[in-house]
Amino acid sequence: MFDWMIVGAGFAGSVLAERIASQRNESVLVMDTRDHIGGNAHDYKDEAGILVHRYGPHIFHTNAASVVDYLSQFTGWRPYEHRVLANVDGMLLPIPINLDTVNRLYGLDLDSAGMEAFLATRREAIDNIQTSEDVVVSTVGRDLYEKFFQGYTRKQWGLDPSQLSRIVTARIPTRTNRDDRYFTDTFQKMPSDGYTAMFANILDHPNIRLELGQKWNPARDRPRARRLIFTGPIDEYFDHRFGALPYRSLRFAHETLDVEWAQPVATINYPQTEEYTRITEYKHLTGQTHPKTSLTYEYPTNEGDPYYPIPRPENQALYKQYRTVAEGLSDVWFVGRLGAYQYLNMDQVIGQALATFARINSDRAPTAMV
Ligand code: FAD
Structure with missing residues (x-):
């Protein structure tokens, strides 16, 4: 009998396992259906000996010093600022759209004020911004929308931006300066030996036992621990009783080339x-x-692991049904992106896990949802 069972060895499960094991001196069984730790942030050396990310690129960026301080107990860091180029009209142009993007695309020589004036002539006035299309067209106009956003979003989501909530594109800024960093967070760095090495350190505690390659089976596993933290899909926990929560997935194609570099960024x-x-x-x-x-190529698909909750109002309504029954449970905590049915970055999941631990540790009555 363990004190705790944690389903999922990603950030949510691993951080909570470490906190409970080290701070409460209680025993924890961590189980994951995959044969490795790290969840979607897992990395490994491929056949050529190159460190790659199995589930697509994971770049650590945050404004939360507390999250950096926590992880720094388990890893060193290398500074890294992410840069992305978009292949548009046969050119490689900075994305998020900035001054250089506009100047190179249209053969202009604008300064920041000039770009602001240029966008003012292009953007469309939309009174009630509802969709992802509305957000972009009202910021940069239709031509930039079609070139940079429409096709990408259609591929990524299998839906036109006009069918998607505003939150999908609202996260992407437009800059009238030449800043070509993808993120502007205070802390931008990568674990110096990779994510999996960091996870191994997080989970390296005598109170933690790992069982990998095993899907959680409630009949078999529930009696093995007094309390449960579930970081898998919330609808799966409830046997999809209200219907399956829709996700968009990705197929990853990994490739090694016999050249030193393939891309400028x-x-x-x-x-x-x-x-x-x-x-x-x-x-x-x-x-x-x-x-x-x-290299990794990402092919969006509807089949496969659940990666991106599809942000549409009817899906949120379905999620709320699950959340309501989850709130009625007293000995189960739902943590992580699959428990919240929300796209969360790694730092947000770590913050959420640390906050959950603080609640567990405060001896308040257990609250199922965080
Ligand atoms: P996960 O990492 O998914 O871990 C959950 C674990 O639970 C999984 O290992 C799963 O196998 C296991 N599990 C689920 N159900 C069961 C079950 N029934 N039984 C046993 N085990 C189960 N974030 C960033 O901050 N920066 C990025 O650059 C970034 N890039 C991303 C790129 C892609 C393509 C994707 C999909 C996500 C990206 N993210 C990024 C988000 C990041 O992956 C998540 O924030 C993080 O992995 C969430 O951790 P988690 O523990 O909640 O979930």
């Missing part, structure tokens, strides 16, 4: 051509020196 987006959305070259992220290089 880590990621190139393909909004107009190709079936894949983007290609990532890992050595830019990891700083590894190697005569060959490894």
Whole structure:
């Protein structure tokens, strides 16, 4: 009998396992259906010996010093600022759209004020911004929308931006300066030996036992621990009793090339051509020196692992039904992106897990939802 059973060895499960094991001195059984730790952030050395991310590129960025401080107990860091180019009209142009994007695309020589004036002539006035199309067209106008966003979003989601909630594109800024960083967070860095090495350190505690390659089976596993933290899909926990929560998935194609470098930056987006959305070259992220290089192509699909909750109002309504029954449980905590049915970055999941631990530790009555 363990004190705790944690389903999922990603960030949510691993951080909580470590906190409970080290701070409460209680026993924890961590189970994952995959044969490895790290969840979607798992990385490994491929056949050529190049460190790659199995589930697509994971770039650590945050404004939360507390999250960095927590992880720094388990890893060193290498500084890294992510840059992305979009292959548009045969050119490689910075995305998010900035001054250089507009100048190079239209053969202009604008300064920041000039770009602001240019966008003012292009953007369309939309009174009630509802969809992802509305967000972009009202910010940069229809031509930039069609070139950079429409095709990419259609591939990524299998839906036109006009069918998707505003939150999908609202996260992407437009800059009238030349800042070509993808993120502007205070802390941008990568674990110096990779994510899996960091996870191994997080989970390295005598109170933690790992069982990998095993799907949680309630009849078999529930009696093995007094309390449960579930970081898998919330609808799966309830046997999809209200229906399955829809997710968009990805197929990853990994490739090693016999050249030292293939791309000028880590990621190139393909909004107009190709079936894949983007290609990532890992050595830019990891700083590894190697005569060959490894890339991942991402092909969006409806089949496969649940990656991106599809942000539509009817899906949120379905999620709320699950959340309501979850709130009625007293000995189960739902944590992580699959429990919240929300796209969350790694730092948000770590923050959520640390906050959950604080609640568990405060001896308040258990609250099933975080
Ligand atoms: P997960 O990492 O998914 O872990 C959940 C684990 O639970 C999985 O290992 C799963 O196998 C296991 N599990 C589920 N159900 C069961 C079951 N029934 N029995 C046993 N095990 C089960 N975030 C960033 O901050 N930066 C990025 O650059 C970034 N890039 C991303 C790129 C892609 C393509 C994707 C999909 C996500 C990206 N993210 C990024 C988000 C990041 O992956 C998540 O924030 C993080 O992995 C969430 O951790 P988690 O523990 O909630 O979930």
